[in-house]
Amino acid sequence: MIYIYNDFGGTHTTSLAAAYHLHILNPSHSPLTKNDILNIPYFNQLTKKEAGQILFRGMDEENNPVYTIGRRSSKYVVPALTDLSNILLSRYGEREKIIISNTSPTVPPLMTAGGFLSRELGIDSIGVPLLVKGAQQCHNLIYHLVMETKQVAKASHEQVVVLENGKYQYKIGKKDIFWKEK
Template sequence: MLYIYNDFAGTHSTALAAAYHLEQLPQSERKLTKEEILNVQYFNKLTKKDFGKLLFHGIDKEGNSVYSIGRKRNKYAVPAMRELAVLFQEKFHINEKLIFSNTSPTVPLAMSLGGMFSRGLNIDVIGVPLLVLGSKQCCDNIYRLVKNTKHVANTSYNENVIILENEMYK
């Protein structure tokens, strides 16, 4: 199975989701510390050249690969990846299940502004504190989103490609 967490930039909420998924963060709804947030792989480290790239985060304890992608405002990126996956599954008899999970609904205003200041304008002195604040505000939602993503993946037996928009986390 392949898990692909996606959002606008692919460097904040998706990085946290991948870290929760891989159990690199505490498996609870407690608020994360600044150090835990800033030590997450890829967190606030990607640049514009990384948009649209699938980033490998690791293999979970069930042997599933975990990726993330920043899709910008392109609402067609995930559907296009879905169509390509279905094509490969049909043409080359690849039976690998794919789960696309949108982390954007978990992102609070502080995280969006922090990303804009830090990644967009290179003003870390303003951006990083906002990113930490925003991450603390939403980490419980991201944790629940990851748990739900795993649950849906393990209980959806008839679908080989699943897209979760996760609107319930707004």
């Protein structure tokens, strides 16, 4: 199997997803500290110029490669990845599965604001603390998204699987987050 996690910038929720998938982050290590988050490979480090690049993040425990991509606002990236995957699989007769999983539904408003301030405007002094707080809010959702992605990958009989992953909501008031399809 080949896993490709995607979101707008490819540097925040995709980095968290890859870190959980590759066991760089441990789900029992909660809450995540600022250092835990900022030490995740590629977290808040990619630029607009790197959008559309498929970045290899590592091999998982079952020897499956894990990649991430930032698609920006293009609605064509995932369909193009899907079509290219199907072409290559049919052309070369491979029995590989390719799983394309969208991490965008896990993004809380703080992470959106922090990403904009840090990556788009270069105001790290405000953006990075918001990103850290946003990552602390959504990391459990991302972990569950990764586990669900792995389960669907194993259960599916399709060679190319695209997971949009629904919408996730945040419990307000108690600061705990829950997983709920919209």
